[in-house]
Structure formats: C-alpha cells, structure tokens
Amino acid sequence: xxxxxxxxxxxxDALIDVPRQIRASGLCPGETVRLQSRTLRGPGVxxxxxxxxQADAHGGVDLSRDAPLAQPTPxxxxxxxxxxxxxxxxxxxxxxxxxxxxxxxxxxxxxxxLYRGDQLLAQASLVQRLAGPGVQRREVRExxxxxxxxxxxxxxxxxxxxxxxxxxxxxxxxRGALYASHGYTALALGYFKAPGLSDYISNTxxxxxxxxxxxxxxxxxxWRGFVALSGQSRGGELVLLLGSLFPEWVSAVIGYxxxxxxxxxxxxxxxxxxxxxxxxxxQGQPIPHIWTDNRSAxxxxxxHGPEPRRHTAALLTSLQDPEAVARARIRVERIQxxxxxxxxxxxGSWPSSLYSRMVVDRLAHHQxxxxxxxxxxxxxxxSIVFPTVPTTxxxxxxxxxxxxxxxxxxxxxNAEADQASWTAVLTFLxxxxxxxxxxxxxxxxxx
Numbered sequence: 001x002x003x004x005x006x007x008x009x010x011x012x013d014a015l016i017d018v019p020r021q022i023r024a025s026g027l028c029p030g031e032t033v034r035l036q037s038r039t040l041r042g043p044g045v046x047x048x049x050x051x052x053x054q055a056d057a058h059g060g061v062d063l064s065r066d067a068p069l070a071q072p073t074p075x076x077x078x079x080x081x082x083x084x085x086x087x088x089x090x091x092x093x094x095x096x097x098x099x100x101x102x103x104x105x106x107x108x109x110x111x112x113x114l115y116r117g118d119q120l121l122a123q124a125s126l127v128q129r130l131a132g133p134g135v136q137r138r139e140v141r142e143x144x145x146x147x148x149x150x151x152x153x154x155x156x157x158x159x160x161x162x163x164x165x166x167x168x169x170x171x172x173x174x175r176g177a178l179y180a181s182h183g184y185t186a187l188a189l190g191y192f193k194a195p196g197l198s199d200y201i202s203n204t205x206x207x208x209x210x211x212x213x214x215x216x217x218x219x220x221x222x223w224r225g226f227v228a229l230s231g232q233s234r235g236g237e238l239v240l241l242l243g244s245l246f247p248e249w250v251s252a253v254i255g256y257x258x259x260x261x262x263x264x265x266x267x268x269x270x271x272x273x274x275x276x277x278x279x280x281x282x283q284g285q286p287i288p289h290i291w292t293d294n295r296s297a298x299x300x301x302x303x304h305g306p307e308p309r310r311h312t313a314a315l316l317t318s319l320q321d322p323e324a325v326a327r328a329r330i331r332v333e334r335i336q337x338x339x340x341x342x343x344x345x346x347x348g349s350w351p352s353s354l355y356s357r358m359v360v361d362r363l364a365h366h367q368x369x370x371x372x373x374x375x376x377x378x379x380x381x382x383s384i385v386f387p388t389v390p391t392t393x394x395x396x397x398x399x400x401x402x403x404x405x406x407x408x409x410x411x412x413x414n415a416e417a418d419q420a421s422w423t424a425v426l427t428f429l430x431x432x433x434x435x436x437x438x439x440x441x442x443x444x445x446x447x
Contacts, residue, residue, distance in 0.1 A: 381409025
C-alpha cells in the first residue's frame with residue numbers, strides 16, 4: 001500500500017440505485033493508474049472490471065469526470081461514475097450470469113483496488129443494498145400463491161406493487177426488495193419455475209393472478225386500495241393483460257420491455273406442448289395468441305439466422321398479418337389507470353419499442369384519460385433492470401429452453417437504460433399514488 005494514495009467511495013454503503021462517487025487521490029500528477037472492481041455474485045461467482053486512468057495535475061482521479069485511457073474491460077468507455085460496476089463480467093467465462101446474491105435481498109459487496117503497475121496502492125469497499133433499513137421479507141404460501149412479500153419500514157398503510165418476472169420464471173426478489181425500500185409493499189410473485197409450480201409457462205391460468213390481486217387487497221390493505229402491476233418481458237405482456245382483464249383491481253401498470261399482443265409459450269414452453277402452444281388460460285379457455293392461424297409468422301429468421309440469434313427477427317414476421325394482430329392484441333383500453341412502458345430499440349428478444357408504440361397508439365385512439373408514457377432506450381437491449389448492475393452479458397442460454405440468443409444492445413446503453421427506466425418508474429409511481437382517488441372508479445364498458 002502507498003502511504004499517500006487514497007481511494008474513496010461516497011457513499012460507501014447505500015441502496016443499489018444510489019449514485020456513488022469513486023475518487024483516487026495522493027497520486028503523482030499525470031501518472032497512469034489502474035482501478036479494479038471485484039464482486040461476488042449469484043452462486044459464488046466473482047465478477048470483475050478494470051480500467052486505466054491518468055491522474056490530473058493535483059494527483060487525483062474522479063470517475064464522474066474522467067474517462068478510462070485504455071479498455072482492459074472493453075465495455076467501459078467514456079465517462080461513467082458507475083462504470084466499474086456495470087462493466088463487470090464473470091472472471092470465469094461461461095459462469096452463471098446471475099448478478100444478485102443467492103440469499104434474497106442480501107447486499108452486494110464490491111472490493112475496489114487502485115494499482116500503479118502491479119503495486120497495490122489503496123483499497124476501498126462499496127456496498128449495494130437491495131433492502132433498506134427496516135424492510136422485512138416473508139414467504140407467501142397461501143391460497144396457492146408462491147411468492148415473497150417485501151414490506152417497507154414504518155407504519156402503513158403503504159401503496160402496493162405486484163412484481164412479475166419474465167420467461168425465465170422464478171420470483172423477482174431483487175425488484176421486490178427495492179420497491180419496498182422506496183415505500184411500496186411489494187409482492188414478488190412466482191407463476192412458474194418456483195416451488196410447487198409448473199416448470200413451464202404453458203397453460204398458466206390467469207385466475208392465479210386474480211387470486212393474488214384479491215389477496216393483496218384483503219390481506220395488505222394497501223393505501224387507498226392502490227395496487228400497481230410491474231412486469232418484465234413476458235411479465236410485461238402479462239401486466240398489460242391483467243390490467244385489461246381485472247381493471248377494478250389495478251391502479252397502475254408498469255411494463256418493462258412489454259408486448260402489445262398475446263404471445264405463444266415460446267422458449268418457456270412445455271416441450272410436450274411446443275412453443276406455439278398457449279401461454280395463458282382464463283376460465284378454462286386459451287387466450288388467443290399472435291401465432292394462431294397467422295399467415296406470415298415463421299421461426300426461420302431465428303432458427304436459421306446469423307449468430308448471435310435474435311428472437312425478435314421471428315416475432316416481427318408475426319406482425320405482418322393484420323388479422324392475427326387484431327385477434328391477439330391486448331385490450332389495453334380497458335385499463336383503468338396510468339400506464340408506463342419501458343422499451344428498448346435494439347431489443348434482441350422481441351420488438352419492445354414497436355410493441356410499446358402500439359400500446360401508446362391504442363390508448364391514444366381510445367382517449368385513455370390517465371397518463372401514458374413510453375420511455376424508450378434506442379440503443380439498449382432487452383435486459384432493462386435498475387441501477388447499478390452489470391450489463392455485459394448480452395448472449396445467454398434461455399433458462400427454460402437452453403437455446404442461445406442475444407438480448408441486444410451494448411453495455412453502456414444498457415446501463416443508461418437501467419438508470420433512466422428506474423428514475424421514470426419512481427416518478428411514475430409517486431405521481432400515480434398522488435393522483436389515486438380515495439374510492440375506486442367504476443368499470444369501463446367493454447367492446
């Protein structure tokens with residue numbers, strides 16, 4: 001260690017979405033130094049990033065001001081105060097891409113090291129918390145529901161959010177914990193690939209979510225009955241669908257990279273039923289999807305396309321049959337509340353920017369009386385999360401089918417989308433809660 005060099009993080013310990021300042025001081029003016037970050041993630045996998053910087057005339061480096069000189073970690077270019085975090089990649093190629101701890105809501109601890117050549121000059125730690133002080137978690141195993149309930153600190157009642165994952169299944173513990181850290185009671189609900197549930201999305205009964213909405217209103221007694229839906233990818237499709245089917249139970253809808261149409265089971269299908277099988281059932285009947293009797297839809301652009309394969313290429317063919325689109329479109333005009341859509345222009349999984357514009361246009365056509373907003377990230381890919389997590393793993397094996405594809409985007413754009421989307425979500429929820437009436441509105445007429 002150098003007796004004069006210092007490495008500082010401010011704040012050193014905070015919620016994961018809190019911006020940090022990372023600064024080095026006590027260096028020789030103009031010298032080149034190397035900064036490295038290491039974080040233990042997922043099932044015990046080390047992730048790392050590093051970059052070289054030139055000290056200023058006062059012997060200092062400030063990541064909010066200084067861009068890297070060279071890129072041992074190619075993703076990290078340009079000025080980015082959090083670049084040493086979002087540019088991390090697994091040290092062992094092919095290791096798990098899970099970025100959150102195996103223990104739900106556990107903090108992430110990052111070790112930052114400052115080097116002159118191979119000489120270690122200084123170290124500092126950076127702690128990212130998903131669950132703030134006083135946030136509580138309990139498992140929910142009632143009425144057939146499988147999930148985790150995250151409760152904010154302090155007395156209620158609190159507005160509530162139902163959190164749904166995408167085609168990888170499971171329970172989105174991280175998002176549930178962070179919502180609770182911002183004052184929302186969050187039910188992170190599994191609907192497949194969770195304990196006691198099916199391993200596949202095929203034939204998922206929508207009554208399951210209807211039960212969850214009733215349970216939330218009854219058991220949680222949310223503030224003024226406010227229950228928002230927040231879903232990612234297939235979960236983004238699902239929250240729009242649920243908002244249209246159960247508008248009296250839904251106060252606001254947040255769709256991360258959502259779909260405007262009902263899709264088939266796709267990569268999360270039961271192999272015995274196939275990817276063109278039904279994803280959703282209601283009252284024992286399948287919800288019509290875009291692939292049904294579609295005259296233009298073909299999987300060929302994805303099955304036989306260039307590597308890394310883009311699922312979007314196939315789904316775009318399904319939108320070329322206007323009659324199939326009309327049959328499968330989600331009746332978003334029935335939603336009784338504000339809608340936020342977070343989309344990606346280089347989405348490799350499905351065309352979320354186009355889908356979101358379709359939703360916006362549909363709501364405008366029906367003169368939707370609540371706020372509607374699309375926050376689009378033109379260069380980002382499908383994996384929009386929240387700040388600050390690694391964004392480098394663009395190609396992956398699907399958790400259900402195992403098929404390789406790309407989510408699209410590039411690391412810097414994905415990191416910017418993580419930040420912009422979360423800022424939009426927090427503002428949207430704050431405004432939706434403030435505008436929420438003390439009594440429920442009447443149901444709209446259906447068409």
